[in-house]
Amino acid sequence: MVNAVSCYFTKVERNANLERLQYNYLFPEISERELRHVNKYPNAKVISLGIGDTTEPLPEIIASSMADYARSLSTPQGYKGYGAEQGNKELRKAIAETFYKDMGIKDSEVFVSDGSQCDISRLQMLFGSNMSIAVQDPSFPAYIDTGVIIGQTGNYEKESGRYQNIAYMECGPENNFFPDLPKTARTDIIFFCSPNNPTGHASSREQLEQLVEFAQQNGSIIVYDSAYAVYITDGPRSIYEIPGARKVAIEVSSFSKIAGFTGVRLGWTVVPEELVYSNGFPVINDFNRIVCTCFNGASNIAQAGGLACLSSDGFKAVLSNVNYYKENAKILMNTFTSLGLRVYGGVNAPYVWVHFPGSNSWDVFNEILEKTHIITVPGSGFGPGGREFIRVTAFGHRENILEASERLRSFLS
């Protein structure tokens, strides 16, 4: 962005919180690097295993439901204007029934959205700047970045790679990728992603019970990100499978990685009625107010697609893509393992987390990119705990996954 030649400055001060952000948001940074690389090597066949972007086409049953819905908007009977900000009634019901069966989650506790990234920000607006937050280290960067933007954090400390006033809960091979809770300071909010992006670790029932107990003892609120739950081979999928979670947890999820809706934009957040602030005020009431004031509902066409995803045939079709990506993950896991590298994740998530002990992940990222034309994501983009790791996504066409595996084998052996 070129600084203006006109030299007129307004008298409005730049938001200091924005100034506090250290780098670009991680994924646009990866995109930019990919672009530069493509320009540098126009003939190279670059394979993207970086940004976790789905690649396989939508099942026809889902695409055609959206096409039909779009066309019906041209008819007097089918036209719909503003929808309920909380989402289409039927869809809320289908989400509750599909993902929260027997967990006591009501339709009225489900808020349909245009995706987790947006929901996380709306939750931060809900919480406000006077909150303390804890995040896993490493974790999806949006929790920290939105925390900085809203004003929950102090300054960035270069030496530690951390923002002040955030509790970083280290998750590494040493502690089986589950934080040492007794050593963790109390915070108001605990962001917890399971299966985890980027490590791929899916917490066990026992671990989640510990987490819920920890939250109860501290009077904290868990924001549980279950965007990858469908990738779980075995283990709890929702925080609400844990007794007592309804009193302490919000769950955020998304159709992005379930249904390939990364561009279509659809997700949801569950706020149980029992979740109340210290003064007894229900969190759901304020979240509803946020949703009505700062949002106007997810696109009705996307919601029609969501409903199709949750139909019996739709869900089968969607899971077949999920399994495709899980197969990809297996292939990648085998590749790295066969090279003698320590590999984590990949079993319950579409991410493979590869350890390069003693290295700087940006260096490894650059070297892999330069020598194999494969885009990955350097672990330190997810927090200082990711410093020696590389995240490889399992989203991709099978032939690209196989080709990438070949290249990695050549390069790393």
Added chain:
Amino acid sequence: MSVIHQNLSTSISSSTSTFLGHNNLKSIKSSNVSIPGRISGVINCVATPSAEKTAYKTKVSRNENMGKLQAGYLFPEIARRRAAHMLKYPDAQVISLGIGDTTEPIPEVITSAMAKRSYALSTVEGYTGYGAEQGEKQLRAAIAKTYYENLGIEEDDIFVSDGAKSDISRLQVLFGSKVTMAVQDPSYPAYVDSSVILGQTGQFQKDVEKYGNIEYMKCTPENGFFPDLSAIRRTDIIFFCSPNNPTGYAASREQLTRLVEFAKENGSIIVFDSAYAMYISDDNPRSIFEIPGAKEVSMEVSSFSKYAGFTGVRLGWTAIPKELLYSDGFPVAKDFNRIVCTCFNGASNIAQAGGLACVSPEGIKAMHEVVGFYKENTDIIVETFNSLGFKVYGGKNAPYVWIYFPGQSSWDVFSEILEKTHVVTTPGSGFGPGGEGFIRVSAFGHRENVLEACRRFKQLYK
């Protein structure tokens, strides 16, 4: 409509006066009840689980900014009242001229583009995942060309969104809690409400019905619906909507020139909401960027909602010139880009395909037709109230008619109209204290409903 509000409407006593009454809401947490003046006004109907279920409380403090909000957001409240009314009169043919919700089908050229994109997503060649958070290149370029040709706004100044309401909040997140803001009074409630949520305001002052620390720029018949800028104190941000929701007034070139000058002198940033620009009949400016010097002091928010009936499809944009800089010279667009990349993930690709069709030559023609239809509705409503001897404003350059009911509480008039004609309108005070004494009638509706509503108005007020 809010499900919580929906749940409540069935438990509230059916008589109008009692449901406005405080006492029947004993079981409901009333921390946000607003009783402006002597009239029971908008009530923040808050559902509370019954006492025995809330034994466990977290130790997380409620965001005090949320506590400052006086009532529910305006339009869900209107929806709630409409629902309650329909329960009370199940056989009445209730006509909605309240919430500005489009009613006419979307032109086929636009929906077929969305259908096509949907199908394409099921093919190998056509599937796309994450789009650029700022919007698809083609669409950004087309918006710049369609709405800002020769105004120096380029493709990369355009940020495509899921609509103006979301954009307004993201702009507030961008600005942060330390900025001061000015709004027109009356105005679209999202500016004030998002400001409260972000912590820019003080408490609500019941006597004047204003939040502390907001500069309310009164727009009334007396000042021709343009604020007396000499009486306005400096604020960092000025929200300005033209054509205005709810008054319908479209500022003139001369007035906008003065506004830009005012902003320039004060070093303020104008957030110009041009969501209704296509409704302008005169040669009033459609974009703030038609005013020389505007690029250094303003950004513009707009939407396909009221042009293409995209209220449910969700698509809009914000234009931020490169010349718009903070006091330290940092470009505002750069920070907005960061917000968009972090707090958003792009508008739905299918909606964007629709948007591209909207700004094709055929799409623009089709949008003009739909807009024209609603403008005819507006004429009918204006004529009706004129013929009844009311002072009628707006209507010419916007799909809203702003009717004066001197000396009356707008919620009372709203209730009376609803009770006696089964027509839903919007009480002016919902838009700010400057709206007291006015009713907003929106012109979105099927022609026969608009005609029928007008027949009923004529009955009531003859």
